Amino acid sequence: MIEVEHLSKVYGAALAVRDLSFRVGKGEILGFLGPNGAGKTTTMRILTCFMAPTAGTARIAGHDILENSLEVRRNIGYLPENVPLYPEMTVRDYLGYVAALRSVPQNKRAERLEAALDAGKLEDRADTIIRKLSKGYRQRVGIAQAVIHDPPVLILDEPSAGLDPRQRVETRQFIRSLSKDHTIILSTHILPDVQETCSRVVIINKGAIVAEDTPEHLGATRGRSTRLTLAVRRPAGDAAQKLQKIKGVTAAQRQDGDKSAAGGNGNGRDANEHTFLLNVTPDADVREEVARLTVNEGWGLLELHRERNSLEDIFLELTTSGAVDTEET
Amino acid sequence: MAKIGLIAWKELKTYFTSWIAYVLITGWLFIAGLLFLLVLQRPQEFQVSPIYNILVTIMLFIAPLVTMRLVAEERSSGSLEMLFTSPLTEWQVTLGKFFGAWAFIGILLLVTLHLPFFATHYGSIDTGPVWGSYIALLCVGAAFMSFGLFCSSLTESQVVAGFLTFGGLMISWMLNWPAQEMPTSDVAGFIGHWSVFSHFQDMMRGAVDTKDLIFFLSFTVLFLFATVRVLESRKWR
Numbered sequence: 178m179i180e181v182e183h184l185s186k187v188y189g190a191a192l193a194v195r196d197l198s199f200r201v202g203k204g205e206i207l208g209f210l211g212p213n214g215a216g217k218t219t220t221m222r223i224l225t226c227f228m229a230p231t232a233g234t235a236r237i238a239g240h241d242i243l244e245n246s247l248e249v250r251r252n253i254g255y256l257p258e259n260v261p262l263y264p265e266m267t268v269r270d271y272l273g274y275v276a277a278l279r280s281v282p283q284n285k286r287a288e289r290l291e292a293a294l295d296a297g298k299l300e301d302r303a304d305t306i307i308r309k310l311s312k313g314y315r316q317r318v319g320i321a322q323a324v325i326h327d328p329p330v331l332i333l334d335e336p337s338a339g340l341d342p343r344q345r346v347e348t349r350q351f352i353r354s355l356s357k358d359h360t361i362i363l364s365t366h367i368l369p370d371v372q373e374t375c376s377r378v379v380i381i382n383k384g385a386i387v388a389e390d391t392p393e394h395l396g397a398t399r400g401r402s403t404r405l406t407l408a409v410r411r412p413a414g415d416a417a418q419k420l421q422k423i424k425g426v427t428a429a430q431r432q433d434g435d436k437s438a439a440g441g442n443g444n445g446r447d448a449n450e451h452t453f454l455l456n457v458t459p460d461a462d463v464r465e466e467v468a469r470l471t472v473n474e475g476w477g478l479l480e481l482h483r484e485r486n487s488l489e490d491i492f493l494e495l496t497t498s499g500a501v502d503t504e505e506t
Numbered sequence: 507m508a509k510i511g512l513i514a515w516k517e518l519k520t521y522f523t524s525w526i527a528y529v530l531i532t533g534w535l536f537i538a539g540l541l542f543l544l545v546l547q548r549p550q551e552f553q554v555s556p557i558y559n560i561l562v563t564i565m566l567f568i569a570p571l572v573t574m575r576l577v578a579e580e581r582s583s584g585s586l587e588m589l590f591t592s593p594l595t596e597w598q599v600t601l602g603k604f605f606g607a608w609a610f611i612g613i614l615l616l617v618t619l620h621l622p623f624f625a626t627h628y629g630s631i632d633t634g635p636v637w638g639s640y641i642a643l644l645c646v647g648a649a650f651m652s653f654g655l656f657c658s659s660l661t662e663s664q665v666v667a668g669f670l671t672f673g674g675l676m677i678s679w680m681l682n683w684p685a686q687e688m689p690t691s692d693v694a695g696f697i698g699h700w701s702v703f704s705h706f707q708d709m710m711r712g713a714v715d716t717k718d719l720i721f722f723l724s725f726t727v728l729f730l731f732a733t734v735r736v737l738e739s740r741k742w743r
C-alpha cells in the first residue's frame with residue numbers, strides 16, 4: 178500500500194532524511210519511532226505530497242508521489258504535527274469545509290461528518306468555535322479531519338500529542354479500530370503508542386532507519402539482556418568468585434557493598450538480602466547453573482531473574498548518538 | 507471550479523467573523539458619503555471622478571488589511587498543510603483566495619453604489635463616468651488584491667505581508683507622480699505607464715479603453731502567477 182524507496186531530503190545544507198526505504202502492507206499499522214528531529218515529520222510531509230523529496234520516491238495506493246500527487250492526496254488522510262485549524266470556525270463548519278475540499282460527494286457529507294465527529298468523540302463540541310477548544314479537543318478535531326473522507330491510507334504525525342492519559346488510551350483504541358480497512362503510519366516518541374497499536378515499527382534516528390521489526394520481535398531479539406540479578410540471604414565471602422567460574426558468566430559483582438547506597442533497582446530490599454549482578458554472554462542461558470550453585474552452597478536463594486530490556490531501553494540504545502548500527506531485517 | 511468557489515466563499519465569510527470587516531465597511535462608507543456631501547455643496551460643477559480618485563487612495567490603505575492574512579495566517583497556523591495535502595492545485599487555492607478578497611472589495615463598492623444616484627436628486631448627472639469609475643475601482647481592486655495576495659504568500663507574518671503590500675502599492679503610486687507633475691515629459695510618461703495609478707483616469711471620465719483593461723488584467727494575472735510559484739516553492743525548500 179505504501180512503498181518508500183530511497184527517500185532523502187536536504188534542507189539547505191542539512192540532511193533531514195537519509196535514504197529511507199520501507200513498505201507498509203494493507204491493513205498494517207506502522208509505528209514511526211524516533212527522537213525529536215529524527216526526520217519523522219519531514220518523511221510524512223513528503224509522503225503526503227506537501228514537500229518533494231530531494232532524492233528517491235514513494236508510491237501510495239499505487240500512485241507515485243511525484244508523478245501523480247493529486248491521486249495520492251485523494252487516498253490519504255493526514256494529521257499534521259501542528260493541527261491545521263481555522264480558529265474562527267465551528268467544529269462542524271470546519272469539518273464540512275474540509276470534506277468539501279476533499280471531494281466528499283454532497284449526498285454523503287452529512288453522513289461522513291457524523292462519522293468524523295464520532296471518530297474524534299466530538300459530538301458534544303460540534304457547534305463550538307474551535308478557538309474555544311482545549312488542546313486535547315483540537316487534537317481530536319485534527320483526527321476527525323484526517324478521516325472525514327474515509328481515505329484508505331492514514332498518516333498521523335504524533336496523534337497522541339497533547340492528550341491526557343485517558344484520551345491517549347481512547348485514541349489508541351480508535352486507531353486500532355481503523356486498522357481493519359485502513360493502512361496507517363503513525364509517528365510518535367511515546368512508546369506505549371507503539372506497543373499497543375502498531376503491527377510493525379521503524380525506528381529512525383538522524384534521518385536514517387536504525388531498526389525495523391514487529392514490536393514483540395524487537396523486544397525479543399534486541400531485548401535479550403546480558404544481565405542477571407541474583408538475590409540471596411547468606412552469601413559466602415567468595416560467592417562472587419564462585420559465580421564467576423560458571424561457564425558463560427563474564428563478571429559477577431556484589432551490589433550491597435555499602436548499605437546507604439543500596440542502589441541499583443534494589444529498592445525495598447532489606448539488610449538481610451544481598452544482590453549480585455552477573456554479566457553473561459548473550460547466547461548463554463546460565464540461570465539453571467546459577468541456581469544449582471546457590472542451592473548447593475546453601476546461600477539461600479531468594480530471587481533470580483534475567484533483566485529484559487524494554488522497548489524503551491532499545492529505543493534509547495538505538496537512538497543515542499554513537500550507537501548508529503544499521504541492523505535491518 | 508467548485509473548489510475555487512468553495513475557498514472564495516470561505517475566505518469571504520472569514521472577513522465577517524472579525525470586526526475588521528465591519529470597521530472597514532463602516533469607515534469606507536463614511537468617507538464615501540462625506541466626499542459626496544462635500545461635492546454636492548457645489549452642484550453646478552458636479553463631477554464624480556475626484557470622489558472615486560480619492561477612493562482609490564483609500565483602497566490603497568484598505569488593501570493590505572484585506573489581503574495580509576490570506577496566506578500568511580495559514581502558513582503560521584499550519585493549515586496550509588491541510589490545504590496542500592488535500593487534492594487541490596496551487597492555482598485553485600490562489601484563485602479561491604483571490605476571488606474571496608476581490609468579492610470583499612465588490613461589497614465595498616456595492617455599498618456605495620446608491621450614492622451617485624442619490625446625487626441625481628440634486629441635478630442631472632452623467633452616468634458614463636459613474637459606471638466607468640466602478641469599472642476602474644473593480645480593476646484597481648483586482649490589481650491590489652492580487653499584489654497583496656502575493657505579498658501574503660511570501661511570509662508567515664501578517665504584519666510583514668501588510669507592510670510589503672502597502673510599500674509596493676505606494677511605490678506604484680509614486681511612479682505616477684512625475685507624469686502628473688510633468689505631463690509633457692516623455693520619460694516621466696514612460697515611468698508612469700508602469701504605475702497602476704496611470705491607467706484608470708480615462709475610465710473614470712467614462713472612457714473605458716481596452717489598453718487599460720489589458721494592463722489591469724496582465725498586472726493581476728502576473729501576481730497570481732507569482733503567488734502560485736511561491737506556493738509551489740514550499741516543495742523544494
Ligand SMILES: Nc1ncnc2c1ncn2[C@@H]1O[C@H](COP(=O)(O)OP(=O)(O)O)[C@@H](O)[C@H]1O
Nearest residue numbers: 188191193211212213214215216217218219220
Ligand atoms: N522547514 C525546515 N527547514 C529547515 N530544516 C528543517 C525544516 N523542518 C525540519 N528541519 C530539520 O530537519 C530535521 C528533521 O526534522 P523533523 O522531520 O521535524 O523531525 P521529527 O518530526 O522527527 O521531530 C531537524 O533537524 C529539523 O531541524
Ligand SMILES: [Mg+2]
Nearest residue numbers: 217218219258
Ligand atoms: Mg515531528
